[in-house]
Each structure stands twice: as structure tokens, then as C-alpha cells.
Amino acid sequence: MxxxxxxxxxxxxxxxxxxxxxxxxxxxxxxxxxxxxxxxxxxxxxxxxxxxxxxxxxxxxxxxxxxxxxxxxxxxxxxxxxxxxxxxxxxxxxxxxxxxxxxxxxxxxxxxxxxxFKNFSEEEKEMATKLIKRMSENIEEYWIDIKNKQ
Incomplete structure (x- = not known):
């Protein structure tokens, strides 16, 4: 599995x-x-x-x-x-x-x-935002590829 x-x-x-x-x-x-x-x-x-x-x-x-x-x-x-x-x-x-x-x-x-973001420091909020933004940008390439195949 x-x-x-x-x-x-x-x-x-x-x-x-x-x-x-x-x-x-x-x-x-x-x-x-x-x-x-x-x-x-x-x-x-x-x-x-x-x-x-x-x-x-x-x-x-x-x-x-x-x-x-x-x-x-x-x-x-x-x-x-x-x-x-x-x-x-x-x-x-x-x-x-x-x-x-x-x-x-x-x-x-x-x-x-x-x-x-309750109980997050400002640094943690910024880091989480940067990381999720980067994930979003990465997956966008995947989404564009699928969109172009439709």
C-alpha cells in the first residue's frame, strides 16, 4: 500500500x-x-x-x-x-x-x-503566509497544465 x-x-x-x-x-x-x-x-x-x-x-x-x-x-x-x-x-x-x-x-x-492564527507570533504568521503562497504558486503550474489539456 x-x-x-x-x-x-x-x-x-x-x-x-x-x-x-x-x-x-x-x-x-x-x-x-x-x-x-x-x-x-x-x-x-x-x-x-x-x-x-x-x-x-x-x-x-x-x-x-x-x-x-x-x-x-x-x-x-x-x-x-x-x-x-x-x-x-x-x-x-x-x-x-x-x-x-x-x-x-x-x-x-x-x-x-x-x-x-490565534496564538501565532508575527514571525509565524509571516512564515505560514510565505509558505502557503509558495505552495499556491507551485500548484498553479499543475492547474495550468490540466486547464490547457481540457
Whole structure:
């Protein structure tokens, strides 16, 4: 029987599922479902982003992005505007309502950060962030390879 080389990805997965479950619960009152909050936060942080770049940023397929963005437009959190230079492309921005919710989401994300890093020193927080960022960059190459084969 093969032996697992390390458990870190299982812990990262657990962390991710807990954060998403808590966020989905908290954002239900804003009519957000199934991690749609991630799309809203990234558009708020990257005004004018297009669908392809948003998909790449979140590491999801274009169909998932299209569905989430449509829902966010329908409930009044995002605007979609045709690009002046490339008529096939659309730029996404948050509405005033979307920006107000973004403020709440950042507060919630900060709570999750404080909870996750309880009893960590500043040095440990920085080290964990650097290591997870590096892991994310490494796995991105793997994700791009799979994406290109689809």
C-alpha cells in the first residue's frame, strides 16, 4: 500500500472547507450561495477585470465564472460593461451595494484570519503566509497544465 508523503494538503483542505462553510452561512443573508462571495471580493479588489482573468484568478472554469457573475449582476452586486476596445470582452465592476457588502466580507475574512492564527507570533504568521503562497504558486503550474489539456 502506498504511503502518504505528507498531511499538509489535508489540513489546507480542512481549513478551506471550514472557511467556505462559515462564509456561505454568513453571506446567506446577502443572497450569496456556493462561494459566490469569492467572485464579488475579487471584482471589488480588481475593478474592470474581465471574465477570463477572473476565472484564472480564482482557478475555476469560465462556465462557473459566468454563472456566478450572472447571479451577482441579477441581485445587484456587479455591473458588466462591454470593453470599448474589444467588443467581445466585458469589464466587471462592483455596484454601490456590492461595495457595501464587500466591507462586511473583509471584516469576516479578518475574523477568520485572527481565528486561524490565534496564538501565532508575527514571525509565524509571516512564515505560514510565505509558505502557503509558495505552495499556491507551485500548484498553479499543475492547474495550468490540466486547464490547457481540457
Amino acid at each position: 502506498k504511503k502518504l508523503e505528507g498531511e499538509v494538503l489535508r489540513f489546507v483542505g480542512t481549513l478551506s472547507r471550514c472557511i467556505n462553510s462559515k462564509a456561505d452561512f454568513e453571506y446567506k443573508k446577502f443572497n450569496l450561495k456556493k462561494s459566490q462571495y469569492m467572485f464579488l471580493t475579487r471584482v471589488c479588489e480588481n475593478p474592470g477585470i474581465n471574465f477570463v482573468n477572473l476565472s484564472n484568478l480564482l482557478k475555476v472554469d469560465k462556465t462557473t465564472t459566468t454563472k456566478a457573475v450572472k447571479k451577482l449582476i441579477d441581485i445587484g452586486y456587479l455591473n458588466k460593461q462591454q470593453d470599448k476596445d474589444d467588443k467581445r470582452e466585458y469589464k466587471l465592476t462592483a455596484t454601490k451595494k456590492g461595495l457595501e457588502i464587500y466591507e462586511f466580507m473583509i471584516e469576516e475574512e479578518n475574523k477568520q484570519f485572527r481565528t486561524s
